[in-house]
Amino acid sequence: MERAVERRREAEPLETFSDIMNRYMDDRTRQMREGMVVVKGEGISWEQNPMSLIKPYLHPANWDKSGAPGWMVFRHYIKKHSGKHRHQGGIGIFVLQGKGYTMVDGVRYDWEEDDLIIIPVVPNGCEHEHFNLDPSKPAEWLAFIYMPILDALGNERVQVTLNPDYKGASQRVASPLPHAG
Secondary structure (H helix, E strand, O other), X not given: XXXXXXXXXXXXXXXXXXXXXXXXXXXXXXXXXXXXXXXXXXXXXXXXXXXXXXXXXXXXXXXXXXXXXXXXXXXXXXXXXXXXXXXXXOEEEEEEEOEEEEEEOOEEEEEEOOXXXXXXXXXOOEEEEEEEOOOOOOEEEEEEEEHHXXXXXXXXXXXXXXXXXXXXXXXXXXXXXXXXX
């Protein structure tokens, strides 16, 4: 018995790779052009989490509205010390106020107001923790993280120790600042 196999011509794709990429680039360019330029701190809650008390300005939940999607930017407020954690690094931290130090893989780096802390990119990540040296005045800074780079590095975040103010579940809290910020 002979079988006849009928070959059908495959349908042409509705969109080509170029069509898809052009649409992606056009959409991304439009979002960056039309997205948020100023992120207002009012209405953004402080959150106590395993690392510290933070105020998240840019993060995955608002990237679709941002003129700079992919960036995570948050304010950090540390009374005594942060939690200790490990990840691949690649983070910039600008110190707004306070004086302290950061332990990176067992090495101490001192910092103060107006300094920039760079957590280095290293294979298998670097373990780090931040300490405030003035118990009467909390340290405060802004962290800047470009997530597409961390994603490309295979970023893994591991919490090693907890912030002393963390009570087992992340929660929104009242502003720690004397003014409403």
